[in-house]
Amino acid sequence: MTDMPRRRPTLDEVAERAGVSRSAASRVLNNAPHVSRDKREAVQRAIRELRYVPNTTARALATRQRGVAALVISGETPAIFADPFFAKVIVGASAALEEADLHLMLCLAAADRSRQRLAELLRARGVDGVMLMAVRENDPVLHTARETELPVVFGGRPAGHEPPWYVDADNVGGARRATEHLLARGRRRVVMICGPLDTQVSRERHRGYREAMILAGLEPLPPASGDFTEPSGATAMTELLERHPDVDAVFAANDNMAAGALRALRGAGRAVPHDVAVVGFDDLDIAQITEPSLTTVRQPIQALGHETARMLVRLIGGEEPSPLILPTRLVARSST
Amino acid sequence: MTDMPRRRPTLDEVAERAGVSRSAASRVLNNAPHVSRDKREAVQRAIRELRYVPNTTARALATRQRGVAALVISGETPAIFADPFFAKVIVGASAALEEADLHLMLCLAAADRSRQRLAELLRARGVDGVMLMAVRENDPVLHTARETELPVVFGGRPAGHEPPWYVDADNVGGARRATEHLLARGRRRVVMICGPLDTQVSRERHRGYREAMILAGLEPLPPASGDFTEPSGATAMTELLERHPDVDAVFAANDNMAAGALRALRGAGRAVPHDVAVVGFDDLDIAQITEPSLTTVRQPIQALGHETARMLVRLIGGEEPSPLILPTRLVARSST
DNA sequence: CTCTAGAATGGAAGCGCTCCCAGAGATTCC
DNA sequence: GGAATCTCTGGGAGCGCTTCCATTCTAGAG
Known part of the structure; x- marks a missing residue:
């Protein structure tokens, strides 16, 4: 190994190299105000030279924001999930999350164990919010949803229960x-x-x-x-x-x-x-x-995923969006 | 609000309530040795009473383990991803990750922006390892894979490149x-x-x-x-x-x-x-x-996902598994 | 020329957890 | 009986980042 296994650089090292305090470097990173032009540039150069990338985990701990949203698919997964329906929903949701710079955690909550883990994930604040897709009446996951303090958006309303936030098709x-x-x-x-x-x-x-x-x-x-x-x-x-x-x-x-x-x-x-x-x-x-x-x-399946994610993003951002019902329309072909 | 918006309890509070040090409480949490029976029970009771759940992010920062693996699907997502093939792979991978108590981050790396985010996710150590599914020859994601120091397992070999770790079908x-x-x-x-x-x-x-x-x-x-x-x-x-x-x-x-x-x-x-x-x-x-x-x-699609994830888990655990080729078999029906 | 509001700056206190380590007690063994 | 060996135990130093705050500097107002 010619190059020693050097640790990845930290913000401290960036700051030191740029000759500023860590606070200043942090400000540059989040492009916050109160940094002079010179220092800002010095920091940016140091970042470039060190190929510095901020550690998401540390940031998450400090800001209490994980940068991750969970998409939960409950029900018998092998069967249900194989439906191309979910693939499209996920593509839509993924795109919307990307715009908000969130990552997507996929949770298949079919078995008890999986549901357990989901509940822990939420209680441990492992994600910033949750999308619950295609939940059925009396689904155990509803209990988890009710218990969490995290923002929850339903993709498709569960039967017998009108959640405060959902996106559904007409x-x-x-x-x-x-x-x-x-x-x-x-x-x-x-x-x-x-x-x-x-x-x-x-x-x-x-x-x-x-x-x-x-x-x-x-x-x-x-x-x-x-x-x-x-x-x-x-x-x-x-x-x-x-x-x-x-x-x-x-x-x-x-x-x-x-x-x-x-x-x-x-x-x-x-x-x-x-x-x-x-x-x-x-x-x-x-x-x-x-x-x-x-x-x-x-029905606009991809849009369903997209709007569900957008609603969640708003909720995470502190807004109070209203439920949304997407239009459907008839496509006539040869079977009628 | 009858109950004040009390913060979620921390390990310190658990320790205090149990009358032990934080170190001891931590040991109980990770059921490590060197804790007397009494204290162990006291801590467990405190955990129960406080409904304590450890904060994953803090733990991740301290241990340098995120508890998350990424599953990457590159290529034109709406088209490719809609293939039920991936749904099955995901179901398999999800099950294997669950056994190792890892969560699944799904990354659709079709657009440039998505690939960029993926690269950053890896450099920022946002996950513990990566599964790359159905990568094509000259896929830009290969470059990201080569650059990262994280464990990478391929599900299906990319053309013109034999990666050190992969799972494929015969x-x-x-x-x-x-x-x-x-x-x-x-x-x-x-x-x-x-x-x-x-x-x-x-x-x-x-x-x-x-x-x-x-x-x-x-x-x-x-x-x-x-x-x-x-x-x-x-x-x-x-x-x-x-x-x-x-x-x-x-x-x-x-x-x-x-x-x-x-x-x-x-x-x-x-x-x-x-x-x-x-x-x-x-x-x-x-x-x-x-x-x-x-x-x-x-071809055992679900097993493909399962084995890919298992291989990644081993790699994360420091083992050095060998590539794996899964058997395929003919199923005769009416078209021949 | 003095006063003051505002920008710039770095020190330091967290965020919540792990883990090393030194010290105290309990056991064992000659 | 004393040295050697273990098990417990808690203090404290991180992990890498954000953010509050007190301080210094700058510049416009009077």
Whole structure:
């Protein structure tokens, strides 16, 4: 080793080299006022020459700010997290955090142990704030959320609990429009495949469906429910076909299940959209590669992540933002 | 507010309440020896009563250990990251880190700004180690990796560079077996759809294909290449059909592209597997929901994440683990 | 020319924890 | 019985940075 294993330089060394006090050097670092031009430049030069980088941990200890936000995904992770939905949310959140110069800590809180660690992370002030995505009713993580003094923003409201800060998509409106779209196409036997009933999204999308049906003077039919996966959509569709052989349209609470429905319909020999029209929800990539391509309700998933993070940043900054509901819109393709 | 906004308790307060010194309290906390039974219990009681939780940041500053590992995903994030592949890798890595009581910092290093922040994070010792996933040849992140003194483990080798520590799947072997499987089924005009040529996986899977063809005394055909997405697979397949109208089998470098190939074949009126057999790679969920379901090479994606993280943990712990190549295996379904 | 407000400056006290070390007691062993 | 060896114990020095505050310097006001 030609160069000795020299420790990374500290602010003291920078100060010494620049011939100023540590306080002055610190001021330069945070570009605070009350530093003369000369000294400022001297410090900057020293920083450059020493390749100095401030130690985040020390700074965090002194300022009580960690520079990190947690994004929590609870629920059965391998299954749920594999949904590309979360990938997009994370991309959006990551971008927003970056603007505020925060880092992203990803917490998969499925097992008890994981939840435990999350709770400790918050109590130990390991992060500056928390985003809770897709929390379900009675999710244990809600207790942790209630207990912490840290800012918490929900991405999607949990069922049965209106948190002070959340960002959500207009699920009711989207579902209503999806159903209305089917009705406008002349369909009358419209059924629905909804998601797990303990999620708010499921309930809301179901509500939108009911509203549209009732508004049209039709009787809403009892939904079949899946778990947001493709196979569960196929199963639900099969069940619905048995229950209502004369069905002429189906609205699925997400694209995966809609894709499953398409498969089941094909298996049952029903032509889409001729015999049965299908609408999904989300507008994930899959909606464009099914055959026929899927009419669906687009929700701005990346924006959901982005806005959730932005709201958290504001909260951390001491502001008091209001909850936000993002618009959804129908994208018509070949399945209707 | 009935309860005053009391600060969170510190170790000093715990010590005081337990009637011991801070050193003793610290020893109890880290259950180190040299603490009498009485004092130990007194401290534990105080901790309980005060609901004390040690401040991670202070501890990190004192021990020079952050308790955090970074998982870096470079490349065009919205596109790449949406691949369920990464979700699984993350689930695996997260589980392994949890065992070592480390937290996971997720860094999407697509834009320059993001890479810059990553570099600073490392220089500022914001994490204890780094996992670099799916790095491409000439990826700027390689430079950052080379510069840091922190432990770095690669998940999948970058092309043209053999890092000291990595975990990878047996791509060559898997591709060879896939091709051999097709040949064993009596296919002779076997073509390949490969991925971007600047990735090591693509090259290796292509190599496996070539090896199998040559071993069988056949001339490997020049591949068409896509970008690992479904549509690109369809395009590539169409191109191959034009180039080799008599093709009777195709091996795609991943399942998404294989699904695209299936779609293109259906569009071209070729029956699968009767006219053309198809094999994919990965064994993602999609392989089971295509029609026909996809014969594919399963790679242990979650294990890849898990082992990458475990290797990093060892490295952080001062061990010197060896690179690891995980086995892949053929899963036969209906497309062959 | 004196007075005073404001800028510049560095000393020093934290932030909350770990860990080295020296001293006190308890044990062991010849 | 005394030396040698352990276990306990708490004092105190960091870890590297921010920030309060008292002091000095500068310059404009009167």
